[in-house]
Amino acid sequence: MKILLKPCGNYQTNCYVISKNGREIIIDAGQNSFNYVCEISHAPLTILNTHGHFDHIFDCARLKNFFNISAHIHNNDAFMLKNDVWGAGYETTDEAICVGGAKFEDVKFNIEDFEIEFMHFPGHTPGCCMVRVDDVIFSGDFLFRGSIGRYDFPFSNAEDMHQSLLKCKNLQGDFILYPGHGDKTTLKAELANLDFWINMIGREMRF
Ligand SMILES: [Zn+2]
Ligand SMILES: [Zn+2]
Known part of the structure; x- marks a missing residue:
């Protein structure tokens, strides 16, 4: 599996294009990612x-329509794709495939040769996930290199973040993490920091 990425837009959000056997999967087609994806992806x-x-x-619906492909998002965040709730000026779609079950439940499925798992870690947003593709994890804005996602935005929830971090402590395996912003890291490296963040949120929220 080959992994290409480009930080795109005002927030330098990582857009990933991963390829295997001549087919690609796009992860987080954010602001200004349209041209990049079109350049390097031929059969997404x-x-x-x-x-x-x-x-x-930001560019998800536009790319979805351009390539006539599906888009997946967790159930609890689908409303942000259906409506421009941020007033940011992006194209919307109500045709995304919504993934997810009960809170904190992980959902596994296959698309051609790719094994995909939406691992639910709410808190940053209600439908925030780490998405595993084969043996790598795209950690979105849940985990970064040496940091975690903010939980003080509209639709964020500190208590959910706290529980998500507790859930994350049980993850096992030697995974490389590709976050939504910044450099890649490893699950092992970030697991070592989790108690720090868990205690910090616990103190802030007085759980
Ligand atoms: Zn982000
Ligand atoms: Zn975010």
């Missing part, structure tokens, strides 16, 4: 959205 299968913030989904 789908777009996977880690969450619904506008800097991550």
Whole structure:
């Protein structure tokens, strides 16, 4: 599997194009990612959205329509793709495939040769996910290199973030993490920081 990325737009949001056997999957087609994706992707299968913030989904509907492909997003963030709730000026779609079950439930499925798992880690947004494709994880705005996503935005929830971090402690395996902003990291490296963040939120929120 080959992984290409470009930080796009005002927030330098990483847009990933991963390819295997001549087909591609696009992850987080954010602001100004349209031209980049069109340049390097010739046979995309789908777009996977880690969450619904506008800097991550900005060009999703446009690319979906241009290539006539599907787009996936967690149930709880689908409203951000259906309506421009941020007033950011992006194209909307109500045709995305909504993924997800109960809170914190992970959903696994295959698209051609790719194994995909939407791992639900709400808090940054209600439908915030880390998306695993084969043996790498796209951590969106849940985990960054040395940091975690903000949980003070509209639709954020600190208590959910706290629980998501607790859930994350149980993840096992040697995964490389590709975050929504900044450099890649590893699950092992970030697991070492989790107690720090869990305690910090716990103190802030007085859980
Ligand atoms: Zn975000
Ligand atoms: Zn972001």
